[in-house]
Structures are given as C-alpha cells and as structure tokens.
Amino acid sequence: MASVVSRSKNDVYMVIRRGALRAIIGSACAAAALALAIGLALGHHNAQPLRARQEPARSSTVRPTAFPSPYSAAEFARLRAENASLDARAERLAAQLDTLSAFDQRLRAPSPRSTASRAVAATSARAPDSNAAGGPELPPRPCHAAGAPLDPQVPRGELDCLASTLGALEQGVARHEAAWEAFPGRRPLALGRNGSTFGNRLDPFTRQLRFHPGMDLVAPTGTPVLAAGAGRVIHAGPMPGYGNTVEIDHGNGFITRYAHASKIEVRVGQQVQPREPIAEVGSTGRSTGPHLHFEVRVGGQPVNPADYLALFASASSG
Numbered sequence: 001m002a003s004v005v006s007r008s009k010n011d012v013y014m015v016i017r018r019g020a021l022r023a024i025i026g027s028a029c030a031a032a033a034l035a036l037a038i039g040l041a042l043g044h045h046n047a048q049p050l051r052a053r054q055e056p057a058r059s060s061t062v063r064p065t066a067f068p069s070p071y072s073a074a075e076f077a078r079l080r081a082e083n084a085s086l087d088a089r090a091e092r093l094a095a096q097l098d099t100l101s102a103f104d105q106r107l108r109a110p111s112p113r114s115t116a117s118r119a120v121a122a123t124s125a126r127a128p129d130s131n132a133a134g135g136p137e138l139p140p141r142p143c144h145a146a147g148a149p150l151d152p153q154v155p156r157g158e159l160d161c162l163a164s165t166l167g168a169l170e171q172g173v174a175r176h177e178a179a180w181e182a183f184p185g186r187r188p189l190a191l192g193r194n195g196s197t198f199g200n201r202l203d204p205f206t207r208q209l210r211f212h213p214g215m216d217l218v219a220p221t222g223t224p225v226l227a228a229g230a231g232r233v234i235h236a237g238p239m240p241g242y243g244n245t246v247e248i249d250h251g252n253g254f255i256t257r258y259a260h261a262s263k264i265e266v267r268v269g270q271q272v273q274p275r276e277p278i279a280e281v282g283s284t285g286r287s288t289g290p291h292l293h294f295e296v297r298v299g300g301q302p303v304n305p306a307d308y309l310a311l312f313a314s315a316s317s318g
Helices: 020-054 073-108 115-126 154-182 305-312
Strands: 198-201 209-212 215-218 225-227 231-239 241-252 252-259 277-280 291-299 301-303
Touching: 073 154, 073 305, 198 215, 231 252, 252 277, 291 305, 301 305
Parallel strands: none
Antiparallel strands: 198 209, 215 291, 225 277, 231 241, 241 252, 252 291, 291 301
C-alpha cells in the first residue's frame, strides 16, 4: 500500500505518494462495489425460484438455482452501509493528505529562509526511536487479485481488506498530523504589526548593538496571544528580562516563548492546541511598550521565528 512515511520518528518531513494512494483506494473501492453488485444480482436471481417453491399453485415447474445466495437482505444492507462508510473514510484521508502534502512542499521548497528545515532535520536526527521498526520495502498487496474468479463471498472479504488497509493508512496520517499540529509555525497574534526582527539590533535602552533572540509583534495591551502549535506548557510566570512569560514544549526539541504578557491564561503542565489563547499582550519586564516578544528555540538555541511563520503564512487551515 502506498505509504505516508517520515525520514525518522516524529519527523515532520514526509513522503506522500498521494497519486498511488488514491489509485489503490479507488481500485479497491471499485472491486468491492463490483463484488457487492454481483452478490446483489445473485440474490435477486435466486429470489425468483425461492418464491416459486413457496407458491406451487401458481407454477408447476421450478427451475433449480445453481448459486445459492450467501446473503440475506439485512446482510446486503449492512454491506452497502459499510461500503459507503469506507468511501467516506477514503475521502477524508485524501483531504488530510492534501493538507500534509501542501505543508511538505512548503517545507521542502528552496528558500533563503532554510533554518527551519535544517533545524527540523537536525532535531529529528536526535529524537529517540522508542518505536523502532524495519524490514524490506515491498509493494502493497492488493485486496483483489486481477483476473481472479469472482466469488459470491468476495464483498465481505473485500470490505474487510479495504477497512484494514484504510486503518493502517489513517494511523500513519494521524502520526504526521500530530507532528504538523505541534509544528510552531502559526502566527501568535491575529492582529498587530511586526517590530524588531531576529538578530543583532540597537538595544532600545542602551542603544548598544545587542543580539535579539526573537521577533517583536506590536499590539495593544490585552490582545490575545495564541499558541504557535500544539504542546505542553512548561513555564507560566515571571522570567528575568522577559516579564510575564509562557513557554510551550512542542516535542522534538522545539520550544516557543511568549514574553511581556499583561496576563497569563495557562498553567504549567497544561496541554494546548494550535491558536489557543495562552496570554494577553502587555509590557512587563524589559519592555518599552505593549508588544509580544516571540521566540522559537530548537535544542535550547534561538532560531529565526520568521522562518517558521513563513511556512504557515499561505496555509488556509493552520
């Protein structure tokens, strides 16, 4: 079966063979539908001799059937419902793959802003493999062998095979969606303008050249601060130089920092989702006015947040 894989565990890099996947899902669904249709036809054909045997007064000659129907009306209805459910699952899976594939293309696109991609690769290489697995790379085994003789029992086996295949694919996609949800690329303010950027700058207090480890987003006091990705809160309180600060651990060595808040709305240990409100803009700590200081840290080192925000800038469903 076409696979959705990563270069290493929990890596947000993925190889999505979407065309092959859709072809396999389509052929499997078509095979199941064809077999189901044949079963229905057999059942309809066999219903006539059965009624003739039950009403001997209306017909003196009954032609025996060659293929006894393996399904009752209730079983046919159940098979049709299962087939419709699998079609819906396949459509949802294709939509999920569209989203992941679009993100993967942005992540891989050559750009001067490449630190995000390098950081992802380096962090993934350091991630522990708690669920190590391996084996030869073999092509997927089809649910229905081409040219094989049709059997009235095929619909049941076809649907079971397709359900199992979709289940395995959905598990793989779910793992990648979890990594995508945790990726710290959503803009932490819905409103506001960009202030100081990442890198060396003139310190606003001393006017000396100093390194700025994040980016500033200027907005009025009380503006909601949003989580840049899913994760767990590891700090929620004062921090020297930063004032009221929230830190979120996104896994794989990724941490985001949100500083100078006027109010903190989360607690340590709390799980947060992308774009969930976590604080309010303020001017606490070493600050000249209301704004959010936003940092992305990889392996304990600050990296340019703009590289990460750019990956989600064009996404409609971040």
